[in-house]
Amino acid sequence: MEEVEIRVTIYAILILLGVFQGLFISIFLLNNKSRKLRRNFYLGLFVLSLSVIILEILLNYTGLMSRIIFLDNFSEPLVFVVAPLLYLYIRSGLKPDKKIKEGVHFILFGFYLFYSFFYFLQPLEFHTQSYFFSYFPQLWDGQDHSVFHADPLYIRRYLNEILLLHFLVYLFFSIKVLFTEYKKRGLSFFTTQQHELGHYRNSVIHFSIVLVIFVVVKLRYGRDLGDFFIASYIALMMYFTSFMIIRRSTFFSEKTKEVPAKYGKSNLSDKQKQEICQKLETLMESEKYYTRNTVSLVSLADKIGETPHRVSQVINEQFGVNFFYWLASYRIEEAKKILAGNEKNKYKIEEIAEMVGYNSKSSFNKAFKEMVGVTPAKYRDSSD
Numbered sequence: 001m002e003e004v005e006i007r008v009t010i011y012a013i014l015i016l017l018g019v020f021q022g023l024f025i026s027i028f029l030l031n032n033k034s035r036k037l038r039r040n041f042y043l044g045l046f047v048l049s050l051s052v053i054i055l056e057i058l059l060n061y062t063g064l065m066s067r068i069i070f071l072d073n074f075s076e077p078l079v080f081v082v083a084p085l086l087y088l089y090i091r092s093g094l095k096p097d098k099k100i101k102e103g104v105h106f107i108l109f110g111f112y113l114f115y116s117f118f119y120f121l122q123p124l125e126f127h128t129q130s131y132f133f134s135y136f137p138q139l140w141d142g143q144d145h146s147v148f149h150a151d152p153l154y155i156r157r158y159l160n161e162i163l164l165l166h167f168l169v170y171l172f173f174s175i176k177v178l179f180t181e182y183k184k185r186g187l188s189f190f191t192t193q194q195h196e197l198g199h200y201r202n203s204v205i206h207f208s209i210v211l212v213i214f215v216v217v218k219l220r221y222g223r224d225l226g227d228f229f230i231a232s233y234i235a236l237m238m239y240f241t242s243f244m245i246i247r248r249s250t251f252f253s254e255k256t257k258e259v260p261a262k263y264g265k266s267n268l269s270d271k272q273k274q275e276i277c278q279k280l281e282t283l284m285e286s287e288k289y290y291t292r293n294t295v296s297l298v299s300l301a302d303k304i305g306e307t308p309h310r311v312s313q314v315i316n317e318q319f320g321v322n323f324f325y326w327l328a329s330y331r332i333e334e335a336k337k338i339l340a341g342n343e344k345n346k347y348k349i350e351e352i353a354e355m356v357g358y359n360s361k362s363s364f365n366k367a368f369k370e371m372v373g374v375t376p377a378k379y380r381d382s383s384d
Contacts (some may be wrong), residue, residue, distance in 0.1 A: 004063040018235020022051030039093035046085035054231040061228040072127040080109040083170035134224040186382035279304040290330040331356040339380040
């Protein structure tokens with residue numbers, strides 16, 4: 001076999017760093033604490049899938065794949081999970097209370113994974129020549145080294161076209177659900193105002209750019225010769241995602257952090273923290289304790305039989321926010337349901353404020369706009 005010279009370029013370095021960045025992000029999003037939010041789980045899998053895909057592109061581009069040719073095309077089935085995961089990330093983030101039939105979105109992935117074994121089980125010489133054909137055509141010997149048909153349904157022959165259609169369908173539904181939410185909140189899709197929908201919109205925009213690059217590269221280069229351009233942009237997406245996560249972190253936000261408590265000497269075990277956390281979630285979600293206008297850290301702690309110090313520690317460590325922001329998040333979510341419900345015009349804003357636990361309309365308006373991006377009245381009007 002002809003020896004492939006290993007090449008290291010600025011693109012290779014960019015992609016390599018993107019792979020490490022993506023793996024780090026996915027570990028962060030898929031840890032036990034973060035994945036409690038379904039959107040984090042989907043985003044973590046989305047980033048992990050992209051990381052594995054661009055890792056293979058990196059190995060192909062640099063020539064390292066020729067040294068481990070048995071791994072040829074190892075990530076190819078994952079191209080059918082990327083778009084569904086993006087859609088599920090957006091859908092679960094915007095509509096966390098609605099159940100999603102996840103399995104149906106991965107039927108195509110399951111089928112193609114099985115189908116790929118017609119390719120994977122071919123001899124090494126077949127993989128070597130297939131790799132040469134795609135990335136180093138000058139080394140391809142032009143012969144068929146398969147022991148049985150590697151593409152019996154000719155899916156691989158039209159894979160780029162199938163992928164493009166697959167991506168466009170999921171992009172359409174992702175944009176549709178996102179536009180609906182923007183309209184509901186009375187916001188322009190391209191507004192520069194900071195709000196909680198911004199990161200979903202940016203994800204869609206970046207994915208759209210990847211599609212454009214994909215089309216241009218395939219038309220310009222054919223085969224897989226230009227895939228390193230796609231991988232380079234995805235690497236940049238990884239850096240952007242890291243920035244987005246850091247920006248959203250409460251570590252850098254004075255609004256969501258109280259004066260740090262001295263938890264260094266705390267004797268709470270992880271099991272005890274989880275138990276307190278479970279009590280808090282049950283109290284807030286089942287009993288809607290947050291609707292009481294007399295709720296305080298002391299009363300909450302007394303309700304579940306714990307000390308205020310312990311409850312404060314658990315809220316800070318397990319939810320990443322202080323008590324007041326944590327309480328407000330429940331109240332605002334409840335208010336959003338009322339303002340968008342069938343009886344939204346039955347109540348005045350002042351009455352809704354009282355229903356979710358606020359003593360004054362001004363405090364309710366301020367908290368609502370800070371978390372949602374618009375006033376309660378505008379949110380109700382936009383939900384028609």
